[in-house]
Amino acid sequence: LPTVAAYLVANILxxxxxxxxxxxxxxxxxxxxxxxxxxQITPPVCLASYTAAGIAGAESMKTGITGFLYATVAFTVPFIFIYQPGILLIGSIQEIIIGTIILFIGVFFLASAIGGFLVIELKPIPRVLLFGAALLIIIPEIITDIIGFGLGFLMLISNLVISRRAKNKEVV
Structure with missing residues (x-):
């Protein structure tokens, strides 16, 4: 269904x-x-993915599945609308700022975990840890946010250190 029709049907239901x-x-x-x-970008509907695959001459199902993998980050955003309505400019300035920061950092860590890259290519264990950090940030509790931020920033800093060490070895 086109976006408007999909919204109207889902709205009514x-x-x-x-x-x-x-x-x-x-x-x-x-x-x-x-x-x-x-x-529009996820199987089995994914009209946009199938259209893009046709234009690019790629396999339509493979393109749809790749679109789905990248869209998994987008699946978390509607839940954040519910649990952090500040991102919809509902509430005080503090709620709006906190909700926006949580959304930005949580989506950043989740996209990095799914994409497998955070400064450097992620190995499986750091990737799972970063995915866990993103999920903890998305859960609407202060303690899980703190743990998720700590774990995510620990992964970011460790990857920055590893990246710098690798660059220094290349220079020497």
Whole structure:
């Protein structure tokens, strides 16, 4: 379905239930709208991915699956709309700033974990740790945010150190 049609169908079917669960109307609508858009790049619908594959002369299913892998980061954003409504400019300035920072850092770490690159190419264990850090940041609790930030920044700093050591070895 086109984006507008997907949103209208999903709005009629799902938004009333989300509102009954106690979610404010704006985050509930954005949650549904966002998933309507993401459906355009993820299988089995993924019209945008199939179109891009046709233009590029690539395999359509492989392109759809690759789009899905990269879109997994996008799947977390609607949940952050629900748990951190500050990113939708709902609440105080402090809530807006904190929600935006949490979104930015959590998505950055998650994208790095899925892409397998944070300053340098990530080995499997650091990649899993970074993925865990991103998930901890996305969970709407202060203690999990602190642990996730600590773990994520530890991974970032360790990768910076490893990268600098590798560059120094190349120079010598």
């Amino acid at each position: 799902f938004v009333p239930s989300l509102i009954r669960l106690g979610i404010d109307p704006l985050p509930a609508n954005m949650f549904v709208f966002y998933f309507g858009i993401v459906a």
